[in-house]
Amino acid sequence: MTAYDEVAQANADDECRAWIRRLIAARDDVVAFVDARLDGKGTGKYLGFFKGSFNLSFHIGFGGQRPGVLIRFAKPGHTHTPWRAEKVTNEVRTIQFLHQHTTIPVPCIRCWGLAEESPHQLGPFIIMDFIDGARLSTFLKQPSEDEDADLILNPNIDEEIPDTIYNQLADYVLQLSRLDFSQIGAISQDGSKNWAVTSRPLTYDMNELVTSTGYPTNQLPTAQFHSASDYFQSISNQRLLHLKTQRNLAKDEADVRRRFIARHRFKQLIPEYCIDDAGPFKFFCDDMQPANMLIDPSTLRITAILDFEFTNSMPAQFTYDPPWWLLLRGPDVWLDGNSMDEFLARYVPRMEQFLRALERVEETSAAGGHKELGTEPRLSTRMRDSWKTGRFWFNYAARTCLDMGDIYWHTLQDQVRGEGVDSLDEAARAELESLVLKKMEQLEAYEKEWAVRFGDD
Numbered sequence: 001m002t003a004y005d006e007v008a009q010a011n012a013d014d015e016c017r018a019w020i021r022r023l024i025a026a027r028d029d030v031v032a033f034v035d036a037r038l039d040g041k042g043t044g045k046y047l048g049f050f051k052g053s054f055n056l057s058f059h060i061g062f063g064g065q066r067p068g069v070l071i072r073f074a075k076p077g078h079t080h081t082p083w084r085a086e087k088v089t090n091e092v093r094t095i096q097f098l099h100q101h102t103t104i105p106v107p108c109i110r111c112w113g114l115a116e117e118s119p120h121q122l123g124p125f126i127i128m129d130f131i132d133g134a135r136l137s138t139f140l141k142q143p144s145e146d147e148d149a150d151l152i153l154n155p156n157i158d159e160e161i162p163d164t165i166y167n168q169l170a171d172y173v174l175q176l177s178r179l180d181f182s183q184i185g186a187i188s189q190d191g192s193k194n195w196a197v198t199s200r201p202l203t204y205d206m207n208e209l210v211t212s213t214g215y216p217t218n219q220l221p222t223a224q225f226h227s228a229s230d231y232f233q234s235i236s237n238q239r240l241l242h243l244k245t246q247r248n249l250a251k252d253e254a255d256v257r258r259r260f261i262a263r264h265r266f267k268q269l270i271p272e273y274c275i276d277d278a279g280p281f282k283f284f285c286d287d288m289q290p291a292n293m294l295i296d297p298s299t300l301r302i303t304a305i306l307d308f309e310f311t312n313s314m315p316a317q318f319t320y321d322p323p324w325w326l327l328l329r330g331p332d333v334w335l336d337g338n339s340m341d342e343f344l345a346r347y348v349p350r351m352e353q354f355l356r357a358l359e360r361v362e363e364t365s366a367a368g369g370h371k372e373l374g375t376e377p378r379l380s381t382r383m384r385d386s387w388k389t390g391r392f393w394f395n396y397a398a399r400t401c402l403d404m405g406d407i408y409w410h411t412l413q414d415q416v417r418g419e420g421v422d423s424l425d426e427a428a429r430a431e432l433e434s435l436v437l438k439k440m441e442q443l444e445a446y447e448k449e450w451a452v453r454f455g456d457d
Contacts, residue, residue: 003248004212004213004402005212005213005214005246005247005248005446006248006450006454007446007449007450007453008211008212008213008214009211009212010453010454011077012077012078012211012212013077013078014077015076015077015081016075016076016077016078019075019076019077019122019123020056020075022120022122023056023073023122026119026120026122027046027058028046029119029120030058030071030119030122031044031045031046031058031060032044032119033071033118033119034058034060034069034071034127035060035062037110037111037127038062038066038069038110038111038127040062040065040066041065043062043063043065044060044061044062045060045061045062045063046058046059046060047059047060047061047068050070052307053078054074054075054078054079054087054207054307054309055072055073055074055075055079055307055309056072056073056075057070057071057072057073058070058071059130067129067130068129068130069110069127069128069129069130070107070127070128070129070130071125071126071127072125072126072127072128073118073122073123073124073125074087074088074123074124074309076123077211078211079207079211079309080207080210080211080217082217083202083207083210084115084123084124085114085115085124086186086199086202087124087202087207087309087310088112088114088124088125088126088309089114089124090186090202090309090310090311090312091126091307091308091309091311092109092112092126093186093187093188093189094187094285094308094309094311095107095109095308096109097179097187097195097283098308101175101179102172102175102176102179103171103172103175104172104175104176104305105131105302105303105304105305106304106305106306106308107128107129107131107304107306108128108129109126109127109128110127110128110129111127112124112125112126112127113125131294131303131304132294132296132303133294133295133296133303133304134294134295134296134297135290135291135293135294135295136165136290136291136293136294136295136302137151137289137290137291137293137328139295139297140153140154140157140161140162140165140290140328141153141154141328142154142155150329150333151291151328151329152327152328152329152333153326153327153328153346153350155346159353161300162350162353163353163357164300165295165300165302166353166354166357166358167357167360167361168301168302169302169323169354169357170354170357170358170360170361171361172305173319173323173358173379174358174361174362174365174379176282176283176284176285176319177282177319177320177379179282179283180279180280180281180282181195181196181197181279181280181281181282181283181313182196182197182279182280182281183196183197183224183225183226183279183281183313184197184201184224184225184226184228184231184281184312184313184314184315185197185198185199185200185201185223185224185225185312185313186198186199186200186201186202186224186312186313187283187312187313197224197281197312197313198224199223199224200221200222200223200224201221201224201225201231201312201313201314202309202310202312203286203310203312203399204286204287204310204399205286205399205400205401206220206221207310208401208402209238209242209401213242213245213246213249213401213402214245214246214247215238215241215242215245215246216241216245219238219241220238221234226278227277227278227279228274228275228276228277228278228279228281228315228316228317229270229271229274229277231314231315232270232274232315232398233267233270235398236263236266236267236270238401239263239266239401239404240260240263240264242401243256243259243260243263243435243439244435244438244439247442247443247445247446248442248443248446248447248450249439250439250443251443252440253436253439253440256432256435256436256439256440257421257432257436258405258409259405260428260432260435261421261423261424262404262405262408262409262413263404263405264423264424264428265408265412265413265423266394266397266398266404266408266412269394269412273317273389273390273391273394273395274315274317275316275317275391276315276316276317279316280316281313281314281315281316282313282314282315282316282318282319283311283312283313283314283319284311284312284313284314284318284319285308285310285311286310286311286399287307287308287309287310288305288308288311288325289324289325289328290325290328291328292305292306292307293305293306294306315395317386317391317395318395318399319379320379320382320383320385320386320391321383321386321387321391321392321395321396322351322354322355322383322386322387322392323354324392324396326347326350326351326354327343327346327347327350330396330400330403331343331347331396331403331407332400332402332403332406335403335406335407335410336406340410340411351387355380355383355384358379358380358383359378359380362378362379362380390411390412393407393411393412394412397412
C-alpha cells in the first residue's frame, strides 16, 4: 500500500486524541444522558468501551433492568470532522432500511442525534442495543505471536467453518443485490415513507483521501450521480488530483510517471469495464468485512453486521464482484510485496468456496419462490464473470485511492494498448513533465516538514 501523508495523519490523530480526552472526562455525564434517554431510572452503569477506526463506543448496562446498549460517537479527525453528522445520519438511515427490507442482523437503534443534542456537544451519536459476540476476523485469523502481524485467514482452518459462515454471508450478499435504486448516492425516506437516493455518496475512499492524504474537500462530489460512467469519470478525476495534491505520494521521478500513466489508463478502461450504466444501481457497503461482523463461536451463527456508515446506492458492478475480504485483508497486502501469485493461490480456492455457497443459497431462494427479474443472470454467474474479465480489479482500483497504481500495473495494464509515456497523447505528456518537477518540489517540502514534526521521535 502507498504511504499516507504522515503529517496529515498526525494532525488527525492529535484532533482525535484531544476529543477522546473530553469524552473520557465526560464519562459520567454520558452515562447519565443515556440513562435519561432510555428511562433507565438511574441504573445506568459504564461497563467499558470499544474503539474502531472511525467510532468510539461506551458500553452501558442497567443492572438487569433492561438490555445493555452502546452509545457510539464518530471520532473527529479519523472521520473528517465536518462530515460526522452526514456519516451518522447516513448510517442510521441505512440500518433502518436494512431492518425493513432484509434479514441481515443489524443493531436495533434506540435513539440517535446530532452534536447539539449530545452531552457536552461531543458529537453526533447513536444509541443501539449491545450485541454479544466475537469479532469474525479474530475468530478466523491465522494464529500469530506477533501482535502487529497482518490479519490473514488461517490456512489450516477446518473447512466446515468457512462453509457455515459463507452460507450465511452469501444469503446477506444476495439480499443486498436485490435492493435497487435509480441513482448513485446516499438514501433517505421522503414524505410518503418511500426510500430514494437524495444526496451524494459518502464513501470510505473519500474519507481516506481527506483525512490521510491532504486531498481538497471542495473537489469531492456534492450531489448524486445518474450514471455509472459519470461516477467512474469522477473517480478518475479524483485519482489525478490526488496524485497532484498528496505531497509524498511519489518517491521519485520514475514513480511520478508510473502513477500518472496508471491513472490515465484507468480512465481509458471505463468504456470497457463500465456495465449497467443507467442502472438500476445496487445497495453497497464499502466496509462490509469480517472485522465488522460478530459471531457466536459456539454455534457459528453471525450475530451482527456493524458499521454501515459508508453504504450507498452504487454502480451495480460493485455488488457483482466476488467479496474482496475472503482472506480477511484486501489484495493490497500481497500487491505491496509483489506476491500476486501467492494472493491468487490463497484467494481463488476461497472465492470458489464462497461462490458454491452462493449457488446453494440461490437454489434455496428459487425453490422458495423468489424469481429474479426477467432472464437476468444469477449473482454467482455475475461474480464469476467479474473475476474472469478483470472487472473485479477495475472496481477494486476505483474504490481504493492508495492502491490504484499497484492494482493497475499488476492486473490491468494488458488491457490498454501502448507502453509507458508513448501511450499518452501530446497534452498528457506535456502535463506529465511539468508534474514531475512539481512532485519533486512537493516531496522536498514534505520531507522538511516531516523532519520538523517527527525529528525528535
